[in-house]
Amino acid sequence: MSTEVLFQIHLVLGYVAWLLCFGAYGLPWLSSMDRVAAQRAIATLHSFRFFGLVFLLPGVVSPNLPAGFAVFAAYGDFATGVLAMLALLAVRIPQLFWPFVVAFNLVGMIDLIVDYYHAIQIGLPARAGELGATYPIPVIYVPLLMITHVAAFYFLVRPRQKAT
Template identity: 55%
Template sequence: MPVALIFQLQMLLGYAAWLAWLLSYGLPRARAMTPDAVHRAIAMVHAFRFFGLVFIVPGVVAPGLPGSFATFAAWGDLATGLLALLALATFRVRSLFRALVVAFNLVGIGDLLGNYYHAVRLGLPEVAGQLGAAYAIPILYVPLLMITHILAFCLLLRRAPRAVPVTHDAGER
């Protein structure tokens, strides 16, 4: 079986597994939480994106890994992770927290989409072995990151429930 096909199949199965987890465990739990608490949990997942710097560590990835992919992926992940950490640090300042939630999700999804673009343009699936120890990142971690970004955007775009005016019956007092 060609390496590119194995890589793409594993990535697809990574998405399937994380979607199954989300539908079975993640969404039921999220429904019991406030939107800010869900965003906080998502930020905790993305706070570990500093790990993407591994793409530019010699010896962890092979020298044949396309440099333009590695550099973009590494610095985009670091930026997203730092914004997520800032969001966590400002959780009690709701307006700042929400602004940073929007920021890390925009930067993060832009990073992932840019990484997909670079991977396809540079033929990364054909040389996936060049990822070395970082091979697990696009297979196991990236699907979770993309799914949680989509969940965050769904929460951000969802309308807040309208306040229902309270009326008092003449008989109540």
Template identity: 40%
Template structure:
């Protein structure tokens, strides 16, 4: 098997496993939490994105690592991690702009991951940093999706069935 094929298999299987964990265990558990608490829990793994600076470490990645990938992935993860920490603090302290900061963090963090994933030419050069895109990135993708789902649901009007139930209950009185 080629290196890129092995990478693809490991990446896809990690996404599937994290998605199953999210669907079966994390989502039901988070549904019992407030929006702020659920978002904070989902953002926690992103607070460790400073680990992406590893791509800038010659002793860890191959000397042939494209600098365009290493710089974008390393600093993109670092910036995303700092935004995650800022969003966590804002959620914990219940600051007014907390939800806006979560949006900014999740958009910037998602764009960073998508940018890194499109640069398949870097795969053979990951060296000891191989675990980042094959294990951590799938976790980050799944939690980004879960954050976006909560943010979008928060901004949507109430469900029609709830509205119709409320209307029928009001008429019954």
């Protein structure tokens, strides 16, 4: 089987597995919380996106991995992680918390979409071995991140539930 096919299978199954897991456990759990707690849980996950800076470490990814992909992915993740941390720090100040929640989700989702675009442009599926030790990031971690961004936007726009 080619590298390209293996990468695409991994990516699709990463989404399938996370959607099944999120549908069974994540969404019911987040739906049972108030709006702040749900966004706080999502922000906590995304606060670890500083890890994306690993794309810049020599020896972790192949030197043949195009710098344009690695640099944008690394700094997009870093910015998202910092914004998520700022949201967590501002949780008791609604005037700051909500703008940071919107910001980290916008920046994070745009980062992932642009990363997908760059990956297609450079033919990343056929060159997936150049990801080196970062290979699990796009096939395991990114699907969860995208799913939780969609959930965060869902929780932002859904009407507030009345207390029973």
